[in-house]
Amino acid sequence: HLVCPMNSSPYVDPRKPSQEVWEEFSMSFTPAVRDVVDFAKRIPGFRELPEHDQVGLLKAGTFEVLMVRFASLFNVVERTVTFLSGKRYGLDTLRSLGAGELLNSMCEFSEKLAALRLDPDEMSLFTAVVLVSADRSGIQDLSSVEALQDKLIRGLRNLVMQNHGEDSATTFTKLLLKLPELRSLNNMHSEELLSFTVHP
């Protein structure tokens, strides 16, 4: 099984060589990864960072950006997850195929993010904040990354303050608190990815 919604289905033909399984999986997730790279290039100021740091933020943050973008694949009310092919699977089915705590945590994250009712502009600015807040290890020009992060966070704050009336302060705080949650989902997901690549 390959129980990741970035695949087209959780089922894998046991006769297929693992290299082929991985190739098909890559074909499924690559367009989404490419969109993150294109999105990053359009963040004002991102392309002015040293190329090494652009690559570092993308490596560390692509999963987190995708998690936000694809949060709506997790439907907590119907207890389903939609895979990139458009096929939907019940949570119980995915659990029986090996998904565990991470699947639960992602569902919970998605539900709480949806509850904040961000409009598309807020979502996009939040996603930019997520990317520039990615793990900084190995970043060369820390002060430029921090300056860009501050600028984007101020923009997000202004937008949320305009749109959310009396809930604005809590909405903004809740959004910032999503950053460490995303980091933890990223770490847990990397473990799954690593163990999958070690024993496919």
Ligand code: HEM
């Ligand atoms: C699990 C790869 C992005 C959600 C996995 C596994 C792999 C993987 C190899 C382990 C599968 C298994 O053991 O059956 C990738 C790659 C990604 C990616 C290469 C980069 C594009 C995402 C994103 C999400 C996601 C963006 C959420 C929107 C999940 C879930 C699981 C999973 C829910 C199962 C967790 C569990 O076992 O509880 N992924 N994934 N993945 N992935 Fe991904």
